[in-house]
Amino acid sequence: MNETTEQNGSAQHAATIAPTDNPFLQPYGTLHDTVPFDRIRLEHFEEAFMEGIRRDEEYLEKTISNPDKPTFDNTIINKDDDTEGYYDLLERVSTVFFNLLSAETNDAMDALAQKMSPILTKHANDMRLNERLFERVRQVHLHHRRLTPEEKRLLDDCYEGFVRSGALLDEAGKERLRQLTEEASLLGLQFSQNLLKENKAYKLHITDKAQLDGLPQTAIDAAAEEAGGDGWTFTLDAPSYSPFMTYSTQRELRQQMYMAYNTKGIHDNECNNLEVCKRLVNLRREIAQLLGYKTYADYVLKRRMARNTRSVYRLLGDLIDAYKPTAEKEMEQLKAMAHDELQPWDVGYYSHKLKLRRYNIDAEMLRPYFELSKVIDGVFGLANRLYGITFKENKDIPVYHHDVRAYEVFDRDGSYLAVFYADFHPRKGKQGGAWMTEYQGQCIDRKGVNVRPHVSVVMNLTKPTADKPSLLTLGEVETFLHEFGHALHGMFANTRFESLSGTNVLWDFVELPSQFMENYAVEKDFLRTFAFHHETGEPLPDELIRRIVKSRNFMCATACLRQVSFGLLDMAYYTKRDAFDEDIIAFEKKAWQKAIIGKQRTDTCMTTQFSHIMAGGYAAGYYSYKWAEVLDADAFAVFKRHGIFDRKTAQRFRDEVLSRGGTEDPMALYKRFRGGEPTIDALLRRNGIKVGSISNLRKTRE
Numbered sequence: 173m174n175e176t177t178e179q180n181g182s183a184q185h186a187a188t189i190a191p192t193d194n195p196f197l198q199p200y201g202t203l204h205d206t207v208p209f210d211r212i213r214l215e216h217f218e219e220a221f222m223e224g225i226r227r228d229e230e231y232l233e234k235t236i237s238n239p240d241k242p243t244f245d246n247t248i249i250n251k252d253d254d255t256e257g258y259y260d261l262l263e264r265v266s267t268v269f270f271n272l273l274s275a276e277t278n279d280a281m282d283a284l285a286q287k288m289s290p291i292l293t294k295h296a297n298d299m300r301l302n303e304r305l306f307e308r309v310r311q312v313h314l315h316h317r318r319l320t321p322e323e324k325r326l327l328d329d330c331y332e333g334f335v336r337s338g339a340l341l342d343e344a345g346k347e348r349l350r351q352l353t354e355e356a357s358l359l360g361l362q363f364s365q366n367l368l369k370e371n372k373a374y375k376l377h378i379t380d381k382a383q384l385d386g387l388p389q390t391a392i393d394a395a396a397e398e399a400g401g402d403g404w405t406f407t408l409d410a411p412s413y414s415p416f417m418t419y420s421t422q423r424e425l426r427q428q429m430y431m432a433y434n435t436k437g438i439h440d441n442e443c444n445n446l447e448v449c450k451r452l453v454n455l456r457r458e459i460a461q462l463l464g465y466k467t468y469a470d471y472v473l474k475r476r477m478a479r480n481t482r483s484v485y486r487l488l489g490d491l492i493d494a495y496k497p498t499a500e501k502e503m504e505q506l507k508a509m510a511h512d513e514l515q516p517w518d519v520g521y522y523s524h525k526l527k528l529r530r531y532n533i534d535a536e537m538l539r540p541y542f543e544l545s546k547v548i549d550g551v552f553g554l555a556n557r558l559y560g561i562t563f564k565e566n567k568d569i570p571v572y573h574h575d576v577r578a579y580e581v582f583d584r585d586g587s588y589l590a591v592f593y594a595d596f597h598p599r600k601g602k603q604g605g606a607w608m609t610e611y612q613g614q615c616i617d618r619k620g621v622n623v624r625p626h627v628s629v630v631m632n633l634t635k636p637t638a639d640k641p642s643l644l645t646l647g648e649v650e651t652f653l654h655e656f657g658h659a660l661h662g663m664f665a666n667t668r669f670e671s672l673s674g675t676n677v678l679w680d681f682v683e684l685p686s687q688f689m690e691n692y693a694v695e696k697d698f699l700r701t702f703a704f705h706h707e708t709g710e711p712l713p714d715e716l717i718r719r720i721v722k723s724r725n726f727m728c729a730t731a732c733l734r735q736v737s738f739g740l741l742d743m744a745y746y747t748k749r750d751a752f753d754e755d756i757i758a759f760e761k762k763a764w765q766k767a768i769i770g771k772q773r774t775d776t777c778m779t780t781q782f783s784h785i786m787a788g789g790y791a792a793g794y795y796s797y798k799w800a801e802v803l804d805a806d807a808f809a810v811f812k813r814h815g816i817f818d819r820k821t822a823q824r825f826r827d828e829v830l831s832r833g834g835t836e837d838p839m840a841l842y843k844r845f846r847g848g849e850p851t852i853d854a855l856l857r858r859n860g861i862k863v864g865s866i867s868n869l870r871k872t873r874e
Contacts, residue, residue, distance in 0.1 A: 196220035196265045202570065204580070204591050206626060207268055207611050209572040214280055217269050221288055224262030225295050232299060235308065242308040244316050244323060248330055249669075266292070271609050274364075275630050276572050277601045282365050286358070293357040297350045300337035309334055322835045326669050329834075336471070338463060349462055356455040359448050360787040364603070366443040367781055370436040371408050371604055373443075376416075376429055379403040386421035388536040393637040408433050409598040410605075411634040411648075417520040418535070430517035437780025438757070445780035446756050452786055453745045453752045468746040472792035477680045477799065477838055481747055484739070484795045490852075491736050491798060492767055494861050498729035503769050516773065523727055531723040535645040537716065542649055543706035544596065544633065544642035550702025551656050554692060557701075558822040559664075560584030563592065575599065581663055590614075590663040593628035596642070597635045605783070606631040606651050608658035608686075614665035614673040625674060627662040629655040641706060646720065650693045657689030658682075664830040673833040679793045681838035683800035684807065685830055691808040694724050695816055725860045730769070732798075732859070737764035739795040741778065742785045746792035756780070803842065805855035810846060 195211045197220060202208050235250055273285055299305070313331040338349040377399065378384065384392055384404060394412060395404035406412045406429065413433060420426050437445035453468075460471035469481050478484050506522045507514045514522070528534050552563045562582045569578035575597050581590040593611070598604070612626040631651060636642040644652075658675060661682075665674035675682050692698045696717045703712035744763035745752070760779050761772045784790035807825070814821045828845040843849060856862065 194219055196261060196268075197223060203566070203568060204588070204624070204626070205612070206569050206578070206591055209570040211570075212268070214284070217265060217284060218288065220261060220265035221269075221292070224260075224265055225291070227261055228295065228299065232302060232305060236302065236304040238308075242311040244312055244319060244327060247308045247312050248327055262295075267611055271611065271628070272572060274603045274607070274609075275595055275601075276599075277368070281601075285361055285365075289357050289361050290354045293354045294350065297337075297346075297353060300334055301339060301341075301346045301350070303339075306334050306339040322668055322672065325835055326672060329671070332475075336463065336475075341462070345462055349459065352455050352459050352462070356452060356459070359452050359455070363445055363448050363452065363787045364783065366445050366448070367436060367783060368603055370439070370443045370781075372600060374408050374432045376406040376425065376432075377403055378406070378425075383422050383425060384420075386419045388415060388419055388539075390536065390539060390634065390637075390640065390643055391415040391419065393640060394635060397635070397637050407598075408436075408604070410632050411598060414520075414645075414647075415535075417517065418524045420521070423518070423521075426517040426521060427515070431776070434516070434776035434778070434781075438777045445786075446777075449756060449779050449786055450752055453748065456746065456791060457748055457752070467749055469743060469792040472679075472746070475678065476793065476796075477678050478795070481743065484743060487799060487802075488736050488739050488743075488767075488795060491732060494856065495729040495732045495736075495859075496767075496769070498861065499733045500769055502727050502730050514770070516776075527723060527726050531719045531726065533716065533719040533723055535647065538646050538703075538712070538720070539643040540705050540707065541703040541712045541716075542644040542646065543704075544636075544644060546702045546704060546706070547644055547649055547652060548594070550698070551652060553701050554698060555656075555660065557817050558819065559660075559826055560819075561589060561663075573599070588624060590624050591626040592659060592663065593626070595628065595630045596633045598632040602630070602632070603783075604632055606655050608655050608662065608675070610662055610674065613670040613676075614662070614667065615670035616668045622666070623670075625662050625665055627659045627674075629659050631655060643706065646693060650690045653689040653693055654686045657686035660689070661685040661830050664826055665833055666831040667833045667835050672835050675833075677834040678838050679790070680796035680799045681803075681842075683797055684803045684842075687797075687800050687804035688807050691804065691811075692816070694720055696721070697816065725858075728859045729861070733767045733769065735798055737767035738778070738782070738784075739798060740764045740767055741782070742790070742792060742794040745779075745785070802852050802855050803850050805858050806850035806852075807842075807846065809854040809857075 194216045195208045196216055200206065200208050231250075235247060238246060240246060269281075269285075269288075273281055309331055313327060316327065319327065338346055341349060375398075378395070379402075384395075387395075391406075391412070392404060395406050398407065398412070399405040406416050408429075413429060416429055417426055437443065437449075456468040460466075460468040463471060465471040465474075467481075469484075473480055473484065478487070503514075505526060506519065509522045509526055510518055512518075524534055555561050555563075561584065563579045564582065566578055566580050569580075569591065571578050571593065573595070576593055576595045579592040579594070580588065581592050583589040591612075595602075606629070608627065608629050610625055610627050612623070614625040615623050617623055629652075631648075633648045633652070634642055634644055662674040667673040670676075696714075699712055699717055699720075704710065705712075741760060741763045744759070756779050757774060757777050760777060761768075761774065765772075779786075785792075785794055790796070808816075811818060811821055824845055829841050832841050839849075
């Protein structure tokens with residue numbers, strides 16, 4: 173949505189707008205049918221939501237009233253009928269609205285989200301809990317024509333989706349499920365809105381220049397821009413927070429920043445998330461138990477590669493066994509440098525000092541070589557070298573904010589492949605972190621047209637200043653590569669059904685393409701293609717590249733245990749069988765204790781800001797980052813063996829993994845690419861950990 177949305181979006185005009193003025197209620201008429209962000213106003217959303225619900229109800233009545241025998245074609249894919257003027261309006265408007273709610277929201281959008289959330293959840297329940305519709309689906313599941321493997325996968329997913337949404341419950345059970353899901357939907361939204369407000373509310377304003385001691389000039393310039401000419405302002409956004417915690421010599425200010433960041437959601441104000449989290453955990457537990465599962469984790473993992481909690485705990489436990497001895501040594505080395513009691517706000521600072529002493533390298537040395545426009549060229553060039561695709565910026569494609577860039581993507585043969593949006597920098601109405609999403613998924617319609625996807629990556633990278641371009645850290649380059657890996661998964665989608673295309677795969681498989689791409693960040697032959705000094709044009713020196721590679725595993729065991737600790741916390745909440753009413757902070761500290769080194773603080777909290785497991789779809793699934801890391805290291809080892817730019821290997825990865833979406837079991841896809849089951853050996857070798865200390869992933873899954 174453009175910047176004038178809030179001003180032009182007054183609800184008082186809604187009644188006077190003719191239906192044809194609403195972009196959602198007519199063909200977009202744009203290049204590649206891209207979203208006409210420049211024509212969308214706030215009041216269009218609610219009107220389109222309600223009309224979309226009406227059309228869904230019309231479709232439902234038509235389907236359940238059909239006197240013909242239920243078939244795959246008249247029941248399962250009936251809604252995909254490409255008759256003139258038909259499109260899935262509710263999906264169309266929901267996609268745009270909820271994407272913008274994360275990337276470009278405001279108070280009016282937040283209020284509308286609160287209003288529409290229970291309405292949309294009720295509608296979804298009405299569809300999933302309709303007995304006549306489910307009976308048609310059940311009949312097709314029992315008696316169907318010969319189906320292709322992809323059709324069979326869709327049918328199984330459809331049937332299982334109804335069952336997992338309560339279709340087999342009695343009326344009392346269905347009514348209770350409605351109540352639980354509607355409340356959970358609202359609370360998830362409240363969690364996110366509270367977190368965004370907490371994150372944006374805090375600012376560290378400095379007027380004494382001496383308190384900038386140790387900070388790199390890039391951080392100082394960005395803080396000056398943020399302050400608007402009155403001193404320097406630091407925020408909790410990653411490009412501001414991370415350099416401050418790494419370089420500032422002002423220990424008291426580091427403590428202040430750390431405590432602000434790590435107490436989000438536990439303050440005594442309207443944004444407190446403690447009770448929200450408790451209730452979300454209990455709602456999900458009750459939903460799972462209502463559906464016949466012992467815990468929410470059991471419910472979730474039935475539809476994951478891991479299959480059960482035993483497999484997850486075994487993976488996490490094996491990683492603790494393999495990495496903890498090294499992590500303990502890493503922390504002892506930091507303590508020796510500190511010459512004082514090491515506090516959490518000291519870890520980044522002394523890690524930087526130790527890395528500098530050991531490898532003579534830090535993020536600021538590399539920034540001048542990672543100018544954003546050159547990084548974009550490098551990432552796009554990598555995709556071209558691997559897969560032959562090209563990117564062409566097109567400023568005629570509407571965007572929702574002037575920071576966003578839109579590209580047409582073309583395949584090796586010159587044919588149109590996708591639209592790619594890139595939203596790089598933090599701003600007021602944008603959630604923190606980084607993610608990939610879609611505005612249009614890939615599918616093949618009834619006329620045989622391959623509808624190509626519109627993919628977006630949203631990040632919070634270092635912003636340019638008045639006199640300097642956006643200069644990234646190596647970590648930010650890795651973030652870009654990570655999200656771009658998700659984007660490739662979406663752009664290469666080539667399946668019949670949208671619900672099985674692109675990133676619509678089992679949750680613990682979805683991070684493979686993204687984490688795979690991160691491997692290139694420390695490869696000399698890749699860095700050579702784009703890492704040039706933004707002022708002199710000189711290439712990144714060989715010596716610096718050597719130090720990058722040599723320092724790759726610095727503190728990697730500590731980083732691994734951090735991820736494992738989050739996985740343990742996630743599982744602790746969602747393996748609860750009884751009502752959860754414990755003190756969240758105390759519960760948190762106990763839940764991840766096995767992966768923690770040293771004394772824990774009792775005045776900080778991760779749970780209340782842990783979007784992944786509270787509002788981001790990763791509940792009982794955070795382990796998937798480590799699960800996918802085993803796969804990505806194993807997959808990249810294949811590329812290393814044949815050449816990191818080898819097109820034959822890349823084409824096989826595209827054909828067997830990236831283009832197939834969720835049409836087959838992910839392990840079957842991976843084995844066709846790899847030629848066998850993955851093992852954890854490649855990950856251990858990459859991290860410098862003794863190989864052979866953990867069984868292979870197949871045994872972890874047993």
